[in-house]
Amino acid sequence: MYFCTDFKDTVICSKMQRKTLVRILSVLLFIVSFSGVAQDEHVEEAKEVLPGNKTKKEEIKEFINHHLMDSHDFNFFGSTDEETGETHHYGFPLPVIIWDGGLHTFMSSKFHHGEDVVESNGNYYKLYHSKIYKTNAEGTINYDEKHHPTNVRPLDLSITKSVVMMLVTGLLLIWLFSSLAKSYAKNGSIPRGIGRFFEPIVLYIRDDIAIANIGENKYKKYMPFLLTVFFFIWFLNMFGLTPLGVNVTGNIAVTTALAIIVFLITTFTGTKDYWKHIFDPLGDGMPWYGKILIYIILVPIEILGLFIKPFALLIRLYANMTAGHVVLMSLIGLIFIFKSWIGGPLSFGLSFAISLIELLVALLQAYIFTMLAALYFGFASETHAEHEAHGEGEIQHL
Amino acid sequence: MEKLINDFSFGLFFWQIIIFVLLLLLLRKFAWKPILNAVNDREEGIKNALDSAEKAKLEMQNLQADNEKLLQEARAEREMMMKEAREIKAKMISDAKEEAKTEGDKMVAHAQAAIESEKKSAIAELKQQVASLSLEIAEKVVKHELSDKDKQLKLVDEMLGDAKLN
Numbered sequence: 374m375y376f377c378t379d380f381k382d383t384v385i386c387s388k389m390q391r392k393t394l395v396r397i398l399s400v401l402l403f404i405v406s407f408s409g410v411a412q413d414e415h416v417e418e419a420k421e422v423l424p425g426n427k428t429k430k431e432e433i434k435e436f437i438n439h440h441l442m443d444s445h446d447f448n449f450f451g452s453t454d455e456e457t458g459e460t461h462h463y464g465f466p467l468p469v470i471i472w473d474g475g476l477h478t479f480m481s482s483k484f485h486h487g488e489d490v491v492e493s494n495g496n497y498y499k500l501y502h503s504k505i506y507k508t509n510a511e512g513t514i515n516y517d518e519k520h521h522p523t524n525v526r527p528l529d530l531s532i533t534k535s536v537v538m539m540l541v542t543g544l545l546l547i548w549l550f551s552s553l554a555k556s557y558a559k560n561g562s563i564p565r566g567i568g569r570f571f572e573p574i575v576l577y578i579r580d581d582i583a584i585a586n587i588g589e590n591k592y593k594k595y596m597p598f599l600l601t602v603f604f605f606i607w608f609l610n611m612f613g614l615t616p617l618g619v620n621v622t623g624n625i626a627v628t629t630a631l632a633i634i635v636f637l638i639t640t641f642t643g644t645k646d647y648w649k650h651i652f653d654p655l656g657d658g659m660p661w662y663g664k665i666l667i668y669i670i671l672v673p674i675e676i677l678g679l680f681i682k683p684f685a686l687l688i689r690l691y692a693n694m695t696a697g698h699v700v701l702m703s704l705i706g707l708i709f710i711f712k713s714w715i716g717g718p719l720s721f722g723l724s725f726a727i728s729l730i731e732l733l734v735a736l737l738q739a740y741i742f743t744m745l746a747a748l749y750f751g752f753a754s755e756t757h758a759e760h761e762a763h764g765e766g767e768i769q770h771l
Numbered sequence: 772m773e774k775l776i777n778d779f780s781f782g783l784f785f786w787q788i789i790i791f792v793l794l795l796l797l798l799r800k801f802a803w804k805p806i807l808n809a810v811n812d813r814e815e816g817i818k819n820a821l822d823s824a825e826k827a828k829l830e831m832q833n834l835q836a837d838n839e840k841l842l843q844e845a846r847a848e849r850e851m852m853m854k855e856a857r858e859i860k861a862k863m864i865s866d867a868k869e870e871a872k873t874e875g876d877k878m879v880a881h882a883q884a885a886i887e888s889e890k891k892s893a894i895a896e897l898k899q900q901v902a903s904l905s906l907e908i909a910e911k912v913v914k915h916e917l918s919d920k921d922k923q924l925k926l927v928d929e930m931l932g933d934a935k936l937n
Binding site for chain 1: 775778779780781782783784785786787788790791792793794795797798799801802803804805806807809810812813816
């Protein structure tokens with residue numbers, strides 16, 4: 374499931390730091406597990422409102438699916454009033470921005486969690502399974518034979534839960550690292566406080582990811598991207614494990630965006646030798662009539678490889694994070710299916726263990742994404758002279 | 772695959788690109804460049820400090836070697852001076868001895884010569900005195916002898932008798 378490479382190099386903490394780290398993580402995990410329980414209470418209550426229609430298993434499955442998807446409002450938890458049967462959601466609404474022959478903006482609270490039809494400048498919209506559909510005034514949704522809605526989906530540029538989390542992560546990163554930069558200026562290049570934890574990571578990315586894969590001469594211009602992408606993915610992965618229940622890096626749109634940026638950087642910083650390697654991989658070692666036969670096969674493969682590399686990046690991150698969330702939530706869900714003295718604690722223990730692994734995966738996936746991006750940049754920025762020198766090292770890293 | 776495409780939210784993609792690129796630019800300006808520069812400066816500083824420490828160590832070693840050399844030179848010089856002094860001393864002593872000896876010899880020779888000359892003059896004087904004394908005696912004797920004629924004649928006869936014609 375996990376695409377692991379050598380991880381032992383990334384363990385940088387000293388023994389003392391590791392101890393405190395483990396302590397912090399344990400507390401964090403306890404909260405995570407607790408929140409999982411809290412969320413599932415909601416599942417159970419929801420089930421009691423709709424008895425007979427769905428089994429508990431289906432209920433949990435739906436909950437997990439819902440969790441994996443992006444959302445138009447920031448929901449912490451929900452509860453159902455037993456007397457009236459109404460569901461209360463605790464959280465805050467987010468702005469909805471739709472481009473549909475003109476700009477439509479309103480708060481997501483108007484949808485009432487999919488219950489109400491919203492009228493905006495003469496158009497009607499309805500929320501169905503976390504997606505906005507254009508409907509008529511009554512909010513009718515038409516289905517095809519596979520029970521997929523056939524209504525028109527307008528261009529939805531809303532500030533969703535994931536966007537909010539990205540903004541929060543971005544601000545956190547800016548605050549964290551600009552204060553680190555300032556502390557350098559103040560203390561004469563010696564890090565203070567949290568900088569002592571982050572500096573080794575920054576140095577690790579510089580020395581063992583950037584310099585090792587791109588080379589001493591050209592690594593500098595890629596450093597900002599590598600550092601940003603590493604901390605962005607890592608922080609978002611970690612937020613995914615908190616009770617906020619966000620799954621940003623497990624969203625295909627997010628990983629696609631990252632992969633496209635990697636692809637663009639690779640393409641635009643590619644050297645002559647890089648392109649020559651793609652369109653003329655055998656070089657001058659063979660006469661042209663010999664090349665033609667081989668190149669009919671070889672060149673398309675090389676060109677395909679250009680796109681497969683970032684595609685693998687986006688699928689790897691998406692699949693790993695989604696799989697992690699599904700496993701974790703399924704194990705938590707098992708507690709409510711077993712409902713016994715043995716099954717409950719067993720599932721709890723399992724989900725706790727998986728949570729620990731997920732913490733590792735959160736770091737690991739950030740590391741792998743950064744590592745592979747650096748590797749692709751290394752290929753792109755390579756000139757012929759360096760090729761000979763670096764060839765072996767790159768093969769080792771692969 | 773259909774689900775993947777269905778799940779793809781263009782809005783999220785759009786915001787992700789914008790947020791990420793903005794974040795990249797902001798962090799590059801306000802965080803990564805200062806941090807990496809500071810770290811580089813620090814590393815450079817450490818490297819320089821190590822280099823200069825190494826240089827200082829070498830210099831120190833050179834200095835020590837120089838000192839050692841100087842000390843050795845001084846020691847050799849002292850040794851040489853001592854040796855020279857000893858030699859001079861020995862030479863002086865031997866010279867003095869020699870001089871004293873020649874002087875002594877000279878004095879002895881002088882003395883001997885003086886003694887000799889004294890002796891000679893004494894002898895000469897003695898001879899003179901002896902001669903004059905013997906002349907006086909001889910005179911007196913002759914005078915006394917010649918006063919007695921008979922005896923003279925007797926003597927002449929005796930002598931003539933002794934001096935038989937050989």
